[in-house]
Amino acid sequence: MIRFLEFAGRPLVFFVEECGRIMLLLLSTISWMFRPPFRIRVIFKQMEFVGVNSVIVVMITGAFTGMVLALQTYHGFRMFGGESLVGSTVALSMTRELGPVFTALMVTGRVGSAMAAELGTMKVTEQIDALNTMSVNPIQYLVMPRIIAAILMLPVLTIISDFVGIVGGYFVGVNLLKINSGIFIAKIIDIVDLEDIFNGLIKAAFFGLILSLIGCYKGISTIGGAEGVGRATTQSVVLSSVLIFISDYFLTAVMF
Amino acid sequence: MIEIIKISKSFNSQKVLDDLDLNIDPGKITVIIGQSGGGKSVLLKHIIGLIRPDSGQIIIDGIDITNLNDKKLNEVRKKFGMLFQDAALFDSMTVGENVAFPLNEHKRLSRKEINKIVDDKLNLVGLENVTHKMPSELSGGMRKRAGLARAIALDPKIVLFDEPTTGLDPIMRESIDKLIVATQERTKATFVVISHDIESTFTIAHKVAMLYQGKIVAVGTPDEIRSSNNSFVRRFIKDLRD
Numbered sequence: 188m189i190r191f192l193e194f195a196g197r198p199l200v201f202f203v204e205e206c207g208r209i210m211l212l213l214l215s216t217i218s219w220m221f222r223p224p225f226r227i228r229v230i231f232k233q234m235e236f237v238g239v240n241s242v243i244v245v246m247i248t249g250a251f252t253g254m255v256l257a258l259q260t261y262h263g264f265r266m267f268g269g270e271s272l273v274g275s276t277v278a279l280s281m282t283r284e285l286g287p288v289f290t291a292l293m294v295t296g297r298v299g300s301a302m303a304a305e306l307g308t309m310k311v312t313e314q315i316d317a318l319n320t321m322s323v324n325p326i327q328y329l330v331m332p333r334i335i336a337a338i339l340m341l342p343v344l345t346i347i348s349d350f351v352g353i354v355g356g357y358f359v360g361v362n363l364l365k366i367n368s369g370i371f372i373a374k375i376i377d378i379v380d381l382e383d384i385f386n387g388l389i390k391a392a393f394f395g396l397i398l399s400l401i402g403c404y405k406g407i408s409t410i411g412g413a414e415g416v417g418r419a420t421t422q423s424v425v426l427s428s429v430l431i432f433i434s435d436y437f438l439t440a441v442m443f
Numbered sequence: 444m445i446e447i448i449k450i451s452k453s454f455n456s457q458k459v460l461d462d463l464d465l466n467i468d469p470g471k472i473t474v475i476i477g478q479s480g481g482g483k484s485v486l487l488k489h490i491i492g493l494i495r496p497d498s499g500q501i502i503i504d505g506i507d508i509t510n511l512n513d514k515k516l517n518e519v520r521k522k523f524g525m526l527f528q529d530a531a532l533f534d535s536m537t538v539g540e541n542v543a544f545p546l547n548e549h550k551r552l553s554r555k556e557i558n559k560i561v562d563d564k565l566n567l568v569g570l571e572n573v574t575h576k577m578p579s580e581l582s583g584g585m586r587k588r589a590g591l592a593r594a595i596a597l598d599p600k601i602v603l604f605d606e607p608t609t610g611l612d613p614i615m616r617e618s619i620d621k622l623i624v625a626t627q628e629r630t631k632a633t634f635v636v637i638s639h640d641i642e643s644t645f646t647i648a649h650k651v652a653m654l655y656q657g658k659i660v661a662v663g664t665p666d667e668i669r670s671s672n673n674s675f676v677r678r679f680i681k682d683l684r685d
Contacts, residue, residue: 317531321545322517
């Protein structure tokens, strides 16, 4: 019986331990944020990597999300003569949900995985030990700038995604489906509040924290050479994506 | 002066270091030899505080580092330089940036002064025209030289070497051995080298310590070790040669 309980409880123990280690990394990162030296250049470099280099992929995803949303809602709304609501539906969906979530998922795939792979490689090739031997704290030098960059840049990318998505929806709605341009825009202004956009950006910042924290945690806890780096990368993408969806539900429930 | 006093360390109930004692003389090259997987790297990482022992003390210049907090430990670590087995150069930086890294972190120097020190250190280890190359463009031997240049960038009092000749061909091995001896003569720093290469050990060491089953089983000059009649030492040397 005890053996069975040990066997059955092992995943639970692992889960609790893993959560504890991730929280400890977060606390440690927060404490290192307020201690000198402040390496602004390293943070800007990460902001470029997380933000600037993700703009194209986020724009493409955002544009096609807005376009397909306009197409789908148009066919549904036409059944009861509600075509005029296509613009506001696209804008509301983009700002509240699809903008932040799809941006976070794309950045997880592009940046979260790269963080896990880069830090994982540094771990298995002793580069993180080398930092320690040179009296440089790896959490302050490697983890903290990545987390700050992701928290700051995700909202920026989400604004771009929201905007491009609405423009994509406008293009499909007005140019292809012949919805009146004035009505399309007026309904957006009528229905979408600034709060919708703002809450979406808070979500995005939170998703930025999740994907960077998980990416860094999986990276610095990598063991086992190239195979370990591959495993850490996959795990970081899967875990971050799942946590983004779960936290999205709870954030939505609290905020809207 | 480095004093290691009765340190023990276990991983998952396997005892790697067992009440180990060792004194390392300042300004000399001490080589710790032992079989692969025998705990040499673990011992070296204890000396620089990367691993904390389960029990025992490690005294660096009169300071016990085993219970220091991160801030104080970092101060002690500024006395050290370390060359890792595969050099552990930062992939994302050029060779020059790697050597400049500890200088940028800990010294308030102008870019010109840093560039001069980088050039001096790279020249000291026999590397030229590699400042702007990435570590991936270098051969194994060149990476170790660049790693040594980074390790001595801050003119540390103690330099640690983790298997410096592993994975090198015999010519490159001899060249790295000569480099270690020449660098020590010029810097007068304390060098601690771990190795399983008995030929290299006898070439470079002022003092040899033999690690076996978690303990230092013999200490002496290379001549003392080589001419020892102790059957255990002879068998140990024979095992390492084989």
